[in-house]
Amino acid sequence: MINRELIRIKIVQLTYAYYQNGNKNMDVAEKELFFSLSKAYDLYNYLLELIVAITKEERLRMEIATQRAQREGTEVPSQKFAYNKFAVQLEENKMLNDFVENQKQTWSDDIETVRKLCNQIEQSETYQAYMASDDDSYEADREVWRKLYKQLIQENGDLDGLLEEKSLYWNDDKEVVDTFVLKTIKRFEPEAKSAQELLPEYKDEEDKEFARKLFRSTILNAEQYQKYMSDASRNWDFSRLAYMDVVIMQIALAEMMTFPNIPVSVTINEYVDLAKLYSTSRSGNYINGMLDSIARYLIREGILLKIMPVRENRRQNNGTSRIEKR
Structure with missing residues (x-):
């Protein structure tokens, strides 16, 4: 589940913190990086558990409404959503239940948040169309939860605030983790039953090693990377740079220099987005x-053994330098 996008985000956060907190111990900082990444995986499981918590609350509401209907001789409410086939399968999932058992982290302490979400779900057009439909297939049950998650959980400021209060590590994680929750919902199959596999913490050992190598290279080679910035960009006004900009460029250079198979354009695009x-x-x-200027300088000097597309002569936007056609 932890992909390179999330790894880059965490390394930006932890590199900045490394220089700000004064405790410049590489081993301690690396442990903090991997702990931070593990918390993102906790959030993934916790958001899946939210679906289960909502289902249990809906089941309780349905049971209370059923008892009332039986006493009053009125129509008994539908059990369709309370026993949604996808949600029941998730509730029984072995991997998720192991997480809950090991982490002791449930939504029981935040039942008001769960109830508020239930109210929003019941009032939504998606829920009402689902309840009115005659389609009782597993696919329909799975799809309604995919839609509800996107509409009411993925974009939910109150929920985001609650999660940030629970863990400082979750401040910037939810947007990325939401995509993995939605991916998980989509890949559930009824035949797998409780053995349905959730996403692993890391896709493979290569991604974990990417995190370790990138972080260590960023910190341990900081002086060299900052010298490259200075040598390649003498006509740029560094006073215009925010401190975070320097950190982000340092990490980008670490990635360019450490991972020969990642194209320069990919690295630049990733860190521009982070900036x-x-x-x-x-x-x-x-x-x-x-x-772009630094990478071309390093390639021209034979320091960076990568290829970049030719570009035409043009003036920098500060009007102080001309970058020649390479």
Whole structure:
């Protein structure tokens, strides 16, 4: 589940913290990185458990309404959503239940949040259309939860706030983790029953090693990377750079230099996006130009053994340098 996008996010956060907190111990910092990544996997399981918690609350509501209907001689409510086939399968899932047992982390302490979500679900057009439909297939049950998650859980400011209060590590994780929850819902199959596999913490050992190598290279080679920035960009005004911009470019250079199979363009695009997220409104464009210039300088000097497309002569937007056709 922990992919390279999430790894890059965590390394930006932890590298910045490494320089800010004054405790510059590489081994301690690396342990903190992997703990932070493990918390993202906890969030993945916790959000899946939220579906189970909502289902249990809906089942309780249905049982109370059924007893009332029986006393009053009125129509008994439908059990369709309370015993949604996908949700029941998730409730019985061995991997999820192992997580709950090991982490002791449930939604019982936040039942009001669960109840509020139940109310929102019951009022939604998606829920009402599902309840009115004659389609009682597993596919329909799975699809309604995919839609409800996207509509009411993925974009939910109150829920985001609650999760941030529960763990500082979850501040920026939910947007990425939501995509993996939705992927998990889509890949559930009824034949797997309780043995349905959830996403593993890491797809393979290579991604875990990517995190370790990138973080260590960023910190241990910091002086060299900052020298490359200075040598390649003498005509750029470094006073315009926010401190976070320097950190992001340092990590980008570590990735360019450490991983020969990752194209320069991929690295630049990834860190430009992170600059837009973590730094100033102008940082994305500025870092894009800076990293492009630095990479071309390193390639020209034979330091970086990668290929970049030829570009035409043009003026930098600060008007102080001309970058020649490579």
